[in-house]
Amino acid sequence: MEIVHINHANQRSDTKPHVMAVGFFDGVHLGHKELLNHAWETGKKHNILFSVMTLARILMR
Numbered sequence: 001m002e003i004v005h006i007n008h009a010n011q012r013s014d015t016k017p018h019v020m021a022v023g024f025f026d027g028v029h030l031g032h033k034e035l036l037n038h039a040w041e042t043g044k045k046h047n048i049l050f051s052v053m054t055l056a057r058i059l060m061r
Contacts, residue, residue, distance in 0.1 A: 019048060
């Protein structure tokens with residue numbers, strides 16, 4: 001697993017097509033599990049990468 005912290009200073013130019021689940025994952029309960037599984041299955045179906053972006057707690061205020 002690779003963790004990438006995104007800000008304006010480190011824009012990446014080596015990205016490949018992928019599906020991304022974005023949210024505030026405060027634990028993996030059934031709803032989160034379903035969302036992550038759907039994104040993962042979509043990536044697998046289209047032969048593209050799967051990634052997750054979780055939002056920092058400070059953004060949720």
